[in-house]
Amino acid sequence: MAVSGLFSLVLLSLTVVMALAAALLLGRRRARSLAFDESVYPGLRSLRRATIGWRVIGMVAGAVVAVGAVSFGHLRPYAFAAPLLAATAVVAAIVVGQRSVYKAARVRGSAGIEHRRLRDYLPAALTRWVACLLALLLTAVLFSTLAASPDDMGRAGRAVAASWTQGDGAAEGVFGSLRSPYPGSFYTLWVGIALVLLLVATGIGLGMTARRPRNGADPELVRVDDALRRITAEGIVAGLGVGVGGAAFAVLLVGGMDLVQLAPVPLVTAAGVVSLLGAVVALVGLIGAGVILLVPRDGGAR
Numbered sequence: 001m002a003v004s005g006l007f008s009l010v011l012l013s014l015t016v017v018m019a020l021a022a023a024l025l026l027g028r029r030r031a032r033s034l035a036f037d038e039s040v041y042p043g044l045r046s047l048r049r050a051t052i053g054w055r056v057i058g059m060v061a062g063a064v065v066a067v068g069a070v071s072f073g074h075l076r077p078y079a080f081a082a083p084l085l086a087a088t089a090v091v092a093a094i095v096v097g098q099r100s101v102y103k104a105a106r107v108r109g110s111a112g113i114e115h116r117r118l119r120d121y122l123p124a125a126l127t128r129w130v131a132c133l134l135a136l137l138l139t140a141v142l143f144s145t146l147a148a149s150p151d152d153m154g155r156a157g158r159a160v161a162a163s164w165t166q167g168d169g170a171a172e173g174v175f176g177s178l179r180s181p182y183p184g185s186f187y188t189l190w191v192g193i194a195l196v197l198l199l200v201a202t203g204i205g206l207g208m209t210a211r212r213p214r215n216g217a218d219p220e221l222v223r224v225d226d227a228l229r230r231i232t233a234e235g236i237v238a239g240l241g242v243g244v245g246g247a248a249f250a251v252l253l254v255g256g257m258d259l260v261q262l263a264p265v266p267l268v269t270a271a272g273v274v275s276l277l278g279a280v281v282a283l284v285g286l287i288g289a290g291v292i293l294l295v296p297r298d299g300g301a302r
Helices: 002-030 042-071 082-105 124-147 185-211 219-260 266-294
Strands: 160-166 173-179
Touching: 042 082, 042 219, 042 266, 082 185, 082 219, 124 185, 124 219, 124 266, 160 219, 185 219, 219 266
Parallel strands: none
Antiparallel strands: 160 173
């Protein structure tokens, strides 16, 4: 267990380092300045600053929430839900920041009347990738919950066990093995609750971003306002991707390592290897979403 825990810590540390490195390498290619005449549109200037600034505030708040979730409780029941809770904080900060600044900058009676669709602001490629990460997380949670067993103290869903026959003839015997902690229902219950919270926050945030009244109707204002909506939607979807990818990575990594080391049973070992491969996929998705969250684009239509 000590080796497994150390290996997990090393991989988690590498995740952070790789995300930061990728952000630095790709930052110049992604980051663009949203240019417009700030003296003519002071409200949009405030909205642009809030769109980026509150994203940073959300990431700081998310880091605090994640540390608290991982540290809370004797058996760390919220550890696997920590990425989802952190992402919820990020999404909430983005929505609250943009909403509050928009209300302060809005001019009475100037809202344009038009029909706006959410899909016009969603980042298509990122949305598809996050949907794949969500499917991966749900599959991992379902498998680990069904495969889990009580631990040595009888706590349900906190371990994984296997038995096998070894030897021949009179020397034949039945052996068993148990590994804990394992992401069974003891942990995945909170993963499910945190996932629902994150999805609700994401849905509310995206809906508010698309439905927010426009503070005018001239072409330049429409261009900049639409760009800010795309930046906000991208941040919300990227936050969802970080939370889902992080949770999937944690569940698959810990579960896979437990299964690989559990027993000399080919089926169990194969399940562990598949889980670890899934963890690699989740890691790639986590890093990609993290880069997008760290380095916003200019919000231009693509």
